Amino acid sequence: xxxHCRIFLTTCLLTPLLACQSPPKPENIVAAxxxxxxxxxxxxxxxxxxxxxxxxxxxxxxxxDLVAVHWAENKxxxxxFDKVYKEAVQVPVWSRGSAKAELISPYPQPIVITALxxxxxxxxxxxxxxxxxxxxxxxxxxAPADSIKGKIVFIDDVTKRYITGKGYSETVGxxxxxxVAASKKGAVAIVIRSIGTDHDRMAHTGMMRYQDGITKIPxxxxxxxxxxxxxxxxxxxxxxxxxxxxxxxSQGDSTSYNVIAEVTGSSKPEEIVLIGAHLDSWDEGTGxxxxxxxxxxxTAAAKLIQQLPNKPARTIRVVLYAAEEVGIIGAKAxxxxxxxxxxxxxxxxxxxxxxxxxxxIDYRVNEANLGALxxxxxxxxxxxxxxxxxxxxxxxxxxILPAQGVPVASLKQDGRDYFDYHHTPNDTLDKIDPxxxxxxxxxxxxxxxxxxxxDVELRPIATTQ
Amino acid sequence: xxxHCRIFLTTCLLTPLLACQSPPKPENIVAAxxxxxxxxxxxxxxxxxxxxxxxxxxxxxxxxDLVAVHWAENKxxxxxFDKVYKEAVQVPVWSRGSAKAELISPYPQPIVITALxxxxxxxxxxxxxxxxxxxxxxxxxxAPADSIKGKIVFIDDVTKRYITGKGYSETVGxxxxxxVAASKKGAVAIVIRSIGTDHDRMAHTGMMRYQDGITKIPxxxxxxxxxxxxxxxxxxxxxxxxxxxxxxxSQGDSTSYNVIAEVTGSSKPEEIVLIGAHLDSWDEGTGxxxxxxxxxxxTAAAKLIQQLPNKPARTIRVVLYAAEEVGIIGAKAxxxxxxxxxxxxxxxxxxxxxxxxxxxIDYRVNEANLGALxxxxxxxxxxxxxxxxxxxxxxxxxxILPAQGVPVASLKQDGRDYFDYHHTPNDTLDKIDPxxxxxxxxxxxxxxxxxxxxDVELRPIATTQ
Numbered sequence: 049x050x051x052h053c054r055i056f057l058t059t060c061l062l063t064p065l066l067a068c069q070s071p072p073k074p075e076n077i078v079a080a081x082x083x084x085x086x087x088x089x090x091x092x093x094x095x096x097x098x099x100x101x102x103x104x105x106x107x108x109x110x111x112x113d114l115v116a117v118h119w120a121e122n123k124x125x126x127x128x129f130d131k132v133y134k135e136a137v138q139v140p141v142w143s144r145g146s147a148k149a150e151l152i153s154p155y156p157q158p159i160v161i162t163a164l165x166x167x168x169x170x171x172x173x174x175x176x177x178x179x180x181x182x183x184x185x186x187x188x189x190x191a192p193a194d195s196i197k198g199k200i201v202f203i204d205d206v207t208k209r210y211i212t213g214k215g216y217s218e219t220v221g222x223x224x225x226x227x228v229a230a231s232k233k234g235a236v237a238i239v240i241r242s243i244g245t246d247h248d249r250m251a252h253t254g255m256m257r258y259q260d261g262i263t264k265i266p267x268x269x270x271x272x273x274x275x276x277x278x279x280x281x282x283x284x285x286x287x288x289x290x291x292x293x294x295x296x297x298s299q300g301d302s303t304s305y306n307v308i309a310e311v312t313g314s315s316k317p318e319e320i321v322l323i324g325a326h327l328d329s330w331d332e333g334t335g336x337x338x339x340x341x342x343x344x345x346x347t348a349a350a351k352l353i354q355q356l357p358n359k360p361a362r363t364i365r366v367v368l369y370a371a372e373e374v375g376i377i378g379a380k381a382x383x384x385x386x387x388x389x390x391x392x393x394x395x396x397x398x399x400x401x402x403x404x405x406x407x408x409i410d411y412r413v414n415e416a417n418l419g420a421l422x423x424x425x426x427x428x429x430x431x432x433x434x435x436x437x438x439x440x441x442x443x444x445x446x447x448i449l450p451a452q453g454v455p456v457a458s459l460k461q462d463g464r465d466y467f468d469y470h471h472t473p474n475d476t477l478d479k480i481d482p483x484x485x486x487x488x489x490x491x492x493x494x495x496x497x498x499x500x501x502x503d504v505e506l507r508p509i510a511t512t513q
Numbered sequence: 514x515x516x517h518c519r520i521f522l523t524t525c526l527l528t529p530l531l532a533c534q535s536p537p538k539p540e541n542i543v544a545a546x547x548x549x550x551x552x553x554x555x556x557x558x559x560x561x562x563x564x565x566x567x568x569x570x571x572x573x574x575x576x577x578d579l580v581a582v583h584w585a586e587n588k589x590x591x592x593x594f595d596k597v598y599k600e601a602v603q604v605p606v607w608s609r610g611s612a613k614a615e616l617i618s619p620y621p622q623p624i625v626i627t628a629l630x631x632x633x634x635x636x637x638x639x640x641x642x643x644x645x646x647x648x649x650x651x652x653x654x655x656a657p658a659d660s661i662k663g664k665i666v667f668i669d670d671v672t673k674r675y676i677t678g679k680g681y682s683e684t685v686g687x688x689x690x691x692x693v694a695a696s697k698k699g700a701v702a703i704v705i706r707s708i709g710t711d712h713d714r715m716a717h718t719g720m721m722r723y724q725d726g727i728t729k730i731p732x733x734x735x736x737x738x739x740x741x742x743x744x745x746x747x748x749x750x751x752x753x754x755x756x757x758x759x760x761x762x763s764q765g766d767s768t769s770y771n772v773i774a775e776v777t778g779s780s781k782p783e784e785i786v787l788i789g790a791h792l793d794s795w796d797e798g799t800g801x802x803x804x805x806x807x808x809x810x811x812t813a814a815a816k817l818i819q820q821l822p823n824k825p826a827r828t829i830r831v832v833l834y835a836a837e838e839v840g841i842i843g844a845k846a847x848x849x850x851x852x853x854x855x856x857x858x859x860x861x862x863x864x865x866x867x868x869x870x871x872x873x874i875d876y877r878v879n880e881a882n883l884g885a886l887x888x889x890x891x892x893x894x895x896x897x898x899x900x901x902x903x904x905x906x907x908x909x910x911x912x913i914l915p916a917q918g919v920p921v922a923s924l925k926q927d928g929r930d931y932f933d934y935h936h937t938p939n940d941t942l943d944k945i946d947p948x949x950x951x952x953x954x955x956x957x958x959x960x961x962x963x964x965x966x967x968d969v970e971l972r973p974i975a976t977t978q
């Protein structure tokens with residue numbers, strides 16, 4: 049006991065961040081060391097630099113997507129993980145082609161647009177029609193069809209800036225469901241205000257969906273300044289006519305891969321702590337914040353655990369998902385391929401929200417044990433996190449796992465500038481703050497380590513409100 | 514005397530901003546009133562909104578350039594100036610066509626470029642060659658030709674951010690003179706880092722020049738993130754190969770116009786206070802900050818003087834120059850057409866630096882009388898200006914007048930964000946702060962009024978250092 053106290057006092061002096069009311073738990077000492085290692089490591093930045101420079105844009109199903117898979121396998125092998133493997137995923141192939149739009153009347157001038165992912169092309173000569181404007185998807189859905197028939201629908205929903213990024217969720221329905229809603233009422237095309245918080249003359253792409261039995265119409269987004277411009281024209285003349293010319297193409301399916309690496313658990317190797325990100329990106333930027341950052345964060349975090357002299361109990365599994373942008377296709381394939389072992393997934397979390405600092409961790413676990421889990425996670429507050437709610441989604445690819453009973457966590461990043469760059473040509477390396485990236489790695493490595501050592505029973509998970 | 518003191522005291526109480534050491538001069542009372550009118554007027558914002566929405570891009574020599582001339586004549590007539598007229602100017606016609614660039618090796622990916630104004634096209638199949646990088650135009654000029662022959666020159670000069678915008682002057686030589694310097698040493702094309710302070714994935718266009726007897730080569734600019742990207746590739750592999758495909762075209766000359774409005778002076782109508790801006794713009798934005806703002810500022814300022822019950826002594830002449838962007842062609846035509854009356858130009862100033870607040874006024878006048886001029890201008894300090902040096906250029910179009918003996922002033926704007934947007938698609942209305950625009954109008958109306966009333970002899974002007 050005396051000896052224990054001496055060790056305890058020494059540890060307190062050496063690690064002043066740890067509370068000294070009770071002897072620090074061994075996992076907290078390791079977690080604190082991992083935090084320091086993460087905050088002084090350049091590995092994540094080197095990874096995202098390598099991915100964006102040596103691969104760059106990597107649209108699911110494109111040639112560059114396979115270059116990215118090859119890059120990921122090589123990197124994970126070079127980093128010396130216990131296991132590296134890939135799993136085939138069938139993904140749709142869509143190519144952007146060109147997209148142009150020109151206001152014809154009342155004041156002729158070009159506007160900046162981009163095709164939404166999955167859109168069909170216009171005829172070669174384009175589509176020329178008057179614009180009909182709606183505040184939101186909801187107002188479009190309520191509008192009478194005769195005001196829409198033969199027109200180009202313009203959904204003019206402004207994305208608001210929040211730390212949580214919830215402005216995106218509030219408006220993205222117009223992007224994903226707008227074409228179907230517009231087509232049902234006879235529209236010939238749809239061009240939405242970009243789902244983005246910036247004032248750059250860049251349009252934000254992103255996936256849209258068609259529906260069987262509803263005529264497919266071309267779908268695009270215009271930049272925020274162009275949406276402002278059209279509003280100023282509509283104030284002067286309600287008859288604003290646009291010509292839209294786009295040549296995207298769907299080209300069947302192709303094979304991509306989920307790329308996976310593992311740090312094998314020391315005593316419960318069959319139990320899995322999954323930390324994920326997605327490897328694919330949109331094609332107009334270099335996929336730095338979406339989701340090169342996530343790839344770098346979870347890989348660098350796992351590498352720090354791989355380097356530990358004593359591996360944690362559970363296996364850390366890094367999953368670099370295929371084809372997130374085009375419909376979380378890699379995630380669905382993973383859930384199917386690993387159905388037999390989902391019961392062994394202790395918890396899962398995904399980094400897919402850029403490189404802003406993490407300010408909060410939410411869980412979705414057994415409500416009765418949230419307190420115990422918070423006690424275990426308390427050391428993470430030294431890295432700037434607060435312990436949040438029990439309503440986590442886990443991130444896009446991971447969000448389908450709770451339906452299978454898998455507990456998840458959301459390490460919530462400051463998203464105030466994420467939707468300035470998201471899904472635009474502006475998603476490039478210079479948008480990443482290296483210090484914030486290190487803070488992310490620190491959070492993920494602590495999370496992964498603590499979860500891999502945890503004695504808290506996380507199941508059954510809380511039902512959603 | 515008693516009566517005078519009573520009036521003086523009353524004025525002091527009513528206008529607390531004026532110094533009360535001596536009775537305020539009548540022109541200072543009017544100047545203070547004009548400031549208040551300017552700071553509460555929306556006219557300038559309405560003008561720049563109208564120009565950018567109803568005309569938009571207006572490249573010199575294009576159809577839209579003539580739409581802009583028509584717009585300007587109409588607006589100036591509607592505003593009720595004493596005189597409105599236009600003067601023909603022959604301008605070169607150049608159309609941008611398309612511009613694409615693709616890194617071929619070592620890491621294939623597209624980069625974002627734009628053709629520089631005046632550039633020739635590449636062959637249809639493009640030009641494919643290795644890149645050779647230089648820090649600046651100066652290092653290119655010093656380099657041995659055998660390192661350049663057959664290559665694409667990349668001038669990688671970073672534009673620094675200053676309130677004065679001097680980062681632009683430090684780097685713009687690479688844009689204007691780079692093609693000649695590169696071609697002299699056998700380069701097949703030149704692609705410079707954009708002359709711009711932003712991190713947007715947008716390239717900054719702007720004029721370049723060829724030289725008789727030197728082979729013309731295609732010239733383009735790449736965005737700052739793309740320049741960073743190429744540097745990261747060059748660190749990995751010195752052999753970076755680019756394919757450049759551009760289709761700009763020069764199409765001879767066409768007629769444009771300087772559009773001019775006047776407030777006739779009450780007692781010295783033949784003497785002129787010139788306040789100018791340029792009506793043309795580059796073609797990729799809507800020409801809001803360059804130079805819709807200037808057009809709006811000087812027009813709104815002159816309108817406030819037009820409305821005065823007692824017009825000032827000299828004539829205020831608003832000159833909206835043609836074809837500034839493509840070589841201050843309207844300015845040269847003005848200087849030629851008005852040669853006979855340049856001796857009657859009391860002073861000239863141009864607003865062509867966006868819509869940032871004015872923080873300083875510089876003059877270029879008779880050095881012996883600068884003190885007297887500063888005394889006259891002291892009221893402008895109430896609008897946030899400091900009284901600066903005697904080394905003004907007057908603004909691009911006005912800068913050729915001092916060689917003819919004409920005094921000039923520079924109302925220096927805060928240019929810290931100007932080169933974020935300058936000459937890009939991002940030059941749109943949303944980049945203008947309405948309050949800063951009003952402050953500009955206040956400065957210009959005070960300047961124009963005080964100069965039109967001034968008794969200070971401004972000639973002969975100071976020689977430059």
